[in-house]
Amino acid sequence: MRGQKQRKQFGKFLVNLTLLFIIIIWTVPTLGIFVSSFRNRTKIDTTGWWAVLPHREWQAVSELDPKSLGLDPDGIMEIEGISGTFDEFRAGVETPDGKRLTWLGNKRLGRIEVQEQVWAVDWDFSLDNYRQVLGGQDFEFKRPDGTVEVVPGDNMINAFLNSLAVAIPSTVIPILIAAFAAYAFAWMKFPGRRTLFIMVVALLVVPLQIALVPILRDYKALNLNGTFLAIWLAHTGFGLALATYLLYNYISQLPRDILESAFIDGASHFTVFTQLVMPLSLPALASFAIFQFLWVWNDYLVALIFLGGNPEFELVTQRMAAIVGARGQDWHLLTAGAFVSMLLPLIVFFSLQRFFVRGLLAGSVKG
Amino acid sequence: MNLPSNEVRRQTSSGGILNKIGHVFLAVVIPLVSFFILYLGFLFLRDSKASREIIVLVAIIWGVGGVGLLYWVFNWLVEKLPDPWKGRLLPFVFVGPAVAILSWYLAVPTLRTFYISLFDRNGPPADLNFIQQLLSGSFVGPANYIAVFTEDLMLQAFRNNLMWIVFGSTFSVIFGLLIAVLADRSSFEKLAKSLIFLPMAISFVGASIIWNFIYEYRPAGETQIGLLNSIITSMGGAPQAWPQWVAVAPWNNLFLIVIVVWLQAGFAMVLFSAALKGIPEEMLEAGRIDGANEFQIFFRIMLPSIQGTLISVWTTIVIFTLKIFDVVWVMTGGQFGTHVIATQFYRQTFTNRNSGFGSAIAIILLVAVIPVMFYNLKQFREQEAF
Numbered sequence: 001m002r003g004q005k006q007r008k009q010f011g012k013f014l015v016n017l018t019l020l021f022i023i024i025i026w027t028v029p030t031l032g033i034f035v036s037s038f039r040n041r042t043k044i045d046t047t048g049w050w051a052v053l054p055h056r057e058w059q060a061v062s063e064l065d066p067k068s069l070g071l072d073p074d075g076i077m078e079i080e081g082i083s084g085t086f087d088e089f090r091a092g093v094e095t096p097d098g099k100r101l102t103w104l105g106n107k108r109l110g111r112i113e114v115q116e117q118v119w120a121v122d123w124d125f126s127l128d129n130y131r132q133v134l135g136g137q138d139f140e141f142k143r144p145d146g147t148v149e150v151v152p153g154d155n156m157i158n159a160f161l162n163s164l165a166v167a168i169p170s171t172v173i174p175i176l177i178a179a180f181a182a183y184a185f186a187w188m189k190f191p192g193r194r195t196l197f198i199m200v201v202a203l204l205v206v207p208l209q210i211a212l213v214p215i216l217r218d219y220k221a222l223n224l225n226g227t228f229l230a231i232w233l234a235h236t237g238f239g240l241a242l243a244t245y246l247l248y249n250y251i252s253q254l255p256r257d258i259l260e261s262a263f264i265d266g267a268s269h270f271t272v273f274t275q276l277v278m279p280l281s282l283p284a285l286a287s288f289a290i291f292q293f294l295w296v297w298n299d300y301l302v303a304l305i306f307l308g309g310n311p312e313f314e315l316v317t318q319r320m321a322a323i324v325g326a327r328g329q330d331w332h333l334l335t336a337g338a339f340v341s342m343l344l345p346l347i348v349f350f351s352l353q354r355f356f357v358r359g360l361l362a363g364s365v366k367g
Numbered sequence: 368m369n370l371p372s373n374e375v376r377r378q379t380s381s382g383g384i385l386n387k388i389g390h391v392f393l394a395v396v397i398p399l400v401s402f403f404i405l406y407l408g409f410l411f412l413r414d415s416k417a418s419r420e421i422i423v424l425v426a427i428i429w430g431v432g433g434v435g436l437l438y439w440v441f442n443w444l445v446e447k448l449p450d451p452w453k454g455r456l457l458p459f460v461f462v463g464p465a466v467a468i469l470s471w472y473l474a475v476p477t478l479r480t481f482y483i484s485l486f487d488r489n490g491p492p493a494d495l496n497f498i499q500q501l502l503s504g505s506f507v508g509p510a511n512y513i514a515v516f517t518e519d520l521m522l523q524a525f526r527n528n529l530m531w532i533v534f535g536s537t538f539s540v541i542f543g544l545l546i547a548v549l550a551d552r553s554s555f556e557k558l559a560k561s562l563i564f565l566p567m568a569i570s571f572v573g574a575s576i577i578w579n580f581i582y583e584y585r586p587a588g589e590t591q592i593g594l595l596n597s598i599i600t601s602m603g604g605a606p607q608a609w610p611q612w613v614a615v616a617p618w619n620n621l622f623l624i625v626i627v628v629w630l631q632a633g634f635a636m637v638l639f640s641a642a643l644k645g646i647p648e649e650m651l652e653a654g655r656i657d658g659a660n661e662f663q664i665f666f667r668i669m670l671p672s673i674q675g676t677l678i679s680v681w682t683t684i685v686i687f688t689l690k691i692f693d694v695v696w697v698m699t700g701g702q703f704g705t706h707v708i709a710t711q712f713y714r715q716t717f718t719n720r721n722s723g724f725g726s727a728i729a730i731i732l733l734v735a736v737i738p739v740m741f742y743n744l745k746q747f748r749e750q751e752a753f
Contacts, residue, residue, distance in 0.1 A: 011661070012552065019549040022542075023562050026629065029577045030565065032594060036580070048592050158419055165423040169430030176434050181465030190458035196466055203473045205740040207690050209712050209729045211476035213483060213490075213722050218471075227413050228426050237472025244465055269457055270442045298570030300693045301709075305717070317572040321697050324576060331580065331592075338576040342569055349568035353561070360637050 037335035038125040041141060041151070044331045051122035058092075058100055058115040066103075066112055073107040129336035134160075154333050156340050159319035163297060163344075165228055166307075166315060170235035170296040171289055177236065178243035179251070179285065183273050185244070186252035187259060197248070203241040211237065212305055219306065226310040234306050235296050243288055246359075250284035251277060287359030290352050294345050316341040394447055401440050405433050437464075477733065484511050484726035488719075511727035521728075523617075524706040528689060530620050531627070531707060535688040538628040540681050543635020547643055548665065550636070560640065564633035571630075571693030578626045579698065584608035616704040623705060626694050631687065635680045642676040643669060682743040686736055708732055 036049045043051070064079065071077040073086045079101055084093050089103040089112065100115040132139050132153035141151045184190070185197050215234065216225070224230040254277065262272050278285070300317040307313045314322070320337055327333065349356060408429035415422060441460045445453055483490045487507050491500040500506065515521050546563050550556045566574065583593030587606055591597040596606040609622040646669060654664045670677070692709035695701060701710040708728060716725030 012554070015549050015552045016554055019546070019553045019555075019559055022546060022549070023559055026563050026566070026632075028594070029581055029629070030569075033577050033580050044592065046590060046592070048590070048594065048597050050594070050597075161419045161423045165426040168427045172431045173434050176431075176438070177465050177468065180438060180461045184458050184461035188458040188461065190455075190462070193458075196462065199466070199474065200469060201744070203469055204744065205733070205737050206473045206477055207729070207732050207736050209690070209709060210480050210733050211472050213716060213726055213729070214476040214479040215472060227409075228430065229409060229412070232430055233468070234472065237468050240465055240469055241473065244469075268446065269461070270446070273461075294568060298573075300570065300572050300697075301713075317570050317693075320570075320572045320576060324572075324579070324697055328579070331583075334576050335580070338573045342573050345568040345570070346565070349565070350561075353564075357637050357641075360634065361641055 033335040033338055036331060037129050037339050038127070039122075039332075040124055040126065040128070041332040043122065043124065044335070045329075047122065054119055054121050056117045057120035058102075059118045059120070060113045061099075061116045062114045064101075064112040064114065066110060073110070079112060129332040130340070133333045133336045133340065151330075154319070154323060154337065156316065156319055156337055159314050159316045160340060162313055163315045163317075166231055166235075166303070167293055167296045169228070169232045170239075171293045173232055174236040174239045174243050174292060175247075175285055175289055178240055178247050178288075179278065179281065180273070181244050182247035182251045183269075183277055185248050186254075187272075187277075188269065200241050200244050200248075204245060206241075208238045208302065216305060226307055226313060228313070231303065231306045234302055235292075235299070238302070239292050239295070243292070246288055247281065247284055250281055254280055283355065283358065286352065287355040290348060290356050291359050293348060297345055390447065394444060398440050398444065401436055405429070405436070408433065480726045480729050483722055484730050485509075486723045488721040488723055490722045490726075507723065511723045512731075514724060515727050515731055520706055521711055523704060524708050524711045526617060527620050527705060528691075528707045530617060531624055531688040531691055532685050534621060535624045535627050535631070535691075536681055536684040538624070539631040539635050539684050540677070542628060542632040543680065544639050544677075546632065546636045547639035548669070550640065551643055560636065563636055566630045567633045569630070571626075572697050574626050574630055575694055575697040578622075578629075582609040582622065584611075610699050610705065611703045613703050619703060620705055623694055623698055626698075627688060627691065631684055635684070638676050638680050639673060642673040646672045679743055682739050685739050686743065689735055689739070690732065708735075 032049050035052055036044050039049065039052075066073065066077075069079065071079065076083050076085060077089065079089070080095060080099075082093055082095055082101065086103065086107060089101060092100050092102040092115075094100045098117060100117075102113050102115060103110050104113055105111060128139075132151070134157045135153050135155075139151050139153050141149050181200075185193060185200075211234075215237075219225040219230050258280075259272060259276065262276055267275075298317065300321060303315045303318050304321075307315065307318070316337075320334070320341055323330065323333055323337060408425065411417075412422060412426055412429065415425075417425075438460070442457070445456045445460050448456065485508060486500075486505045487510075489505060492503055492505055495503055546559070550559045550563075553559060569577070581594050582596075583591075584596055584606055585591050585593070587600070591600055591606055593606075595609065600606055610619055612619045612622075650668060650672075651664055654668050659667065690709055691707055692713065695705055695707050695710050696713065699705045701707075701714060706714075709732065712725055712728040712732065715721050715728060719725075
């Protein structure tokens with residue numbers, strides 16, 4: 001018995017260890033840019049972000065003057081029992097007792113630094129990157145050698161507001177329209193009910209690429225291109241089939257007697273829908289809302305096509321993709337910007353995770 | 368709440384002709400005023416130079432409130448009608464907008480896209496009628512489809528998409544299942560699931576930035592700030608710009624596929640985890656008493672019981688990878704041999720402005736998605752998950 005218990009404990013330990021390993025792999029990518037977004041611009045560019053972890057680093061402890069030691073940089077030099085050429089000392093020569101000798105400067109006016117390895121952490125965090133990526137002005141940036149460089153920032157705050165103006169209506173509108181339709185499919189009798197519902201389900205399969213060219217032509221004809229209305233309607237159109245289907249599944253399962261007693265009391269369909277069905281369907285509405293919100297907020301293709309021409313209306317995803325394209329090495333902007341763009345989805349996600357999982361289990365998968 | 372309709376009946380029965388006119392007047396004026404307000408809102412949003420915050424606020428109120436207002440107005444109008452008409456029209460007030468939008472945005476475009484795909488790069492000439500269009504020189508018949516299946520870049524895109532489907536879905540399913548099984552037995556299930564799940568909230572563009580940072584390349588000899596190259600160089604290897612590494616093509620696609628596995632494993636995990644928890648404990652216990660080890664229990668009991676979920680997760684990710692666009696577009700733009708069907712669609716339609724070719728690609732994409740999606744829907748229906 002005891003052996004079995006031990007084996008069980010060992011098994012659990014192994015499970016925990018493997019899982020921990022996977023979690024670390026899954027988390028490190030996000031952690032990397034999160035940490036970097038608080039690091040100084042030059043630091044991001046010259047050291048890996050893992051320098052924030054304790055690591056061994058060379059630090060100067062004393063300096064030697066080559067002249068007073070009587071060294072000739074053109075030949076073989078001997079310093080503290082170590083000999084080498086100028087180029088070797090330039091790159092740094094390690095002594096047997098763990099020190100490193102490095103020649104700094106040129107041959108004539110150089111000095112030799114004696115360095116020792118010490119434990120170090122690179123904890124110089126600030127919100128500067130966020131200020132730069134949000135604020136939109138140019139920033140004066142002091143290089144380590146003292147020179148000043150002007151670095152253009154980015155105007156993410158504008159894109160953030162635009163994304164809000166796109167994502168909130170693009171979430172509410174399809175849900176409202178789908179809920180009305182789902183109610184009608186579930187609780188009203190009308191000719192063509194079955195045919196229309198089959199059409200809704202059939203349209204689940206249509207990828208949105210199909211619609212882009214014709215809709216873009218319509219928008220051009222209607223002069224709608226580059227407006228909020230255009231993109232709300234597009235997201236409504238592309239999300240509606242799934243929303244109607246999912247809400248129908250839920251609304252048609254509501255207890256029949258509650259609705260019937262309301263009708264007997266003389267309530268109209270509109271009243272039953274707004275006062276009874278909507279509140280009762282709240283869990284389903286919430287889980288689809290989260291999906292649609294995340295989908296719209298994170299969408300890039302639809303925004304690229306229907307808002308593409310107008311920089312005033314750029315969304316966070318477009319802004320980020322534009323920075324990747326034009327200034328892909330500006331990691332101080334990219335890391336901070338990526339986190340700004342993730343902020344809202346992560347909040348929604350963590351605060352409403354329960355509904356999100358529910359929605360997933362119900363088949364919230366875009367066709 | 369049925370008060371208003373009672374009131375209407377009482378008033379009409381009293382028969383005042385003025386009353387009737389008043390009602391008709393109201394029935395015209397209220398919708399007109401509503402439409403006018405909505406139109407003003409539209410103009411404000413399109414042309415206003417107000418500060419961004421105000422525009423955003425107005426947009427949200429106008430968009431959300433406007434839709435509610437429209438439903439209210441139409442319902443109000445129909446409720447004013449005599450009973451038989453009311454019963455006939457009301458369902459269409461409810462279902463009409465959804466059907467109209469779905470027709471405009473999905474049903475009709477499918478036919479239109481197919482029609483456009485039969486024409487050359489400018490599509491059907493707009494100034495001709497249907498018959499003239501078909502007889503005009505712009506009509507090319509199946510030529511676009513032939514081109515889709517013969518052009519080099521398209522063939523490359525098909526090959527890459529196949530890699531996406533095979534590797535993307537398989538690895539997502541394997542990792543999702545592995546994590547679900549491990550998390551179920553671990554001491555920190557909730558934390559583990561949340562962390563694995565977290566990437567699902569991140570956009571493709573965000574994920575591309577995250578992984579670009581992992582893949583960041585500096586020439587050999589310089590300090591590598593990308594994690595992968597840093598590990599490689601510390602082990603004595605040569606740094607690479609991984610997704611752009613043409614020498615190993617087509618396998619450089621795998622460095623993009625990893626991103627989607629990273630994003631989708633959480634999705635697979637959640638569904639598998641729920642399915643695994645649905646397996647009755649007695650069944651597993653019975654297996655253990657019969658002397659089965661954990662591996663046998665996994666392969667002989669667990670896997671068969673979650674088969675339905677396994678298939679629907681797999682098909683879902685297949686559809687997802689079939690339509691993959693953002694990751695490739697942001698990471699490589701389709702260069703270095705990484706084009707997929709959706710990036711080709713974008714390139715042909717919007718960069719090359721060849722709408723005939725682009726539409727043909729879209730139709731091919733639809734045809735590829737249909738069988739998988741139907742299978743998927745059937746699975747979900749059978750599970751009756753909601």
